Amino acid sequence: MTILIIEDEEPTARKLQRLLGDIDSTLSVVGMTGSVDESVAWLKSNPMPDLIFMDIELADGQSFEIVNQVPITSPVIFTTAYDEYAIKAFTVNSIDYLLKPIKEEEVRNALTKLQRLRQVLTLPAQTDGKSALETSLANLLQQFRQIAEAPNDSGYTATRPLPASFRDRFLIRQGQRLFSVNVHEIAYFFSRNKLSFLKTHDSQEWLVDYTIDELAHMLDPQQFFRLNRQVIAQLEAVDKVHLYFNGKLKVSLLPAFDDDVVVSRDKAGELKRWLGE
Template structure:
């Protein structure tokens, strides 16, 4: 199977490539792109792959913009740290929607789903009369297969009333030969710089952390922490001011101050307002 990977986080792209090789050794990665612009150009000049793995939040915008600029005929498996885009994903070519960090069993299930859909469509077309009727029967079989066999697995799992495991309440920090822990009560926000993750404490100290923001989003209490964008996960008390910004976005002032402007996308603005108590 030929696969295009659209992912701007290098570590995630490498992990996905490694998992695909382990699960399906015959897989051929024919391209890896990191932005909307680069992906559109790749799809314009190369044959359509048999499958695309597509992150949603890219450096230059959301990957849904790709579908507005070029015809995408390939089935797509979306990979993202956010669950709020699931419905929008299934309005395009999506056959599955995997939340980061990627898990091998979920990836296997998504690939099995793709093979099952191919078989249903192929069998329907082979056993039906040619023409419109044959196409209708193939599509009917495909829809029945999606609805009864796999559609429930396509959406992110519903949240449990109680967490399976307690949220993380402290992080181990290594500084030279010294190890010490930082309580989440001391943390103002987590952020990335040069593809590395850091803790910013309420007392304005910075500590390097051996987690990605995608992993942290799964470990932290969502009542206390909110992922503002690809760079920052903030603790509630660190939000100093919220300003209306253009195109429905929000701009935040954090305390301690963050090194660059903190902007929340229009898509996440509503969730942020609800998190803040709207």
């Protein structure tokens, strides 16, 4: 079976590739892409793979945009950090998903489910020229767009994951020494050169063993907010918020962050609500 992995966090993509190899040596990862543009280019210049693992949020947009540009006839297993409320869209359309951080058992279960869904791939084209799979995928993406923007029963949007419990500490490795950092000591998390770090309120900086995507759904959304693809900030670390061009916001953090922290126009309203607007 040939597999394309669409995932913009390289450590997550490599981890998934390793898990697939451990599960079945006949599974062949023929490509790994990290953005909408890169994925579209790959799909247009290569044979359609037997299976696609597709992240929802990519470096340059959402994976929905890929489907809008390329007719995908492969089955798709989504990888996502969205909460179970949003995930209902996937199960309705019999498209599986993996909740980050990805676990081997979940990959096995997803592949087993794929085998049961094989019959879908052999259905004849419908009158509009689309396969049953393409129609199912299109319906799924439409539902996800609606659900991802709608508040759930608890008042959070689907873009804000709600796991059963949140991390209250992180284990840090410094040489041969191990110690814990409590969450209330952390000002923000950030990524640099494909590695993730935490910075404490007293300006100490430590490497952490999780990607920013994984951290995003480990943290209490009332206390932490993902400002952009690089930074997740704690409420007390947000010093000032300035209006920026094209509806964006610029955030100043304490302790100071080395780069400009810009919040996209799409997330600006959510940030204002989180801050108490």
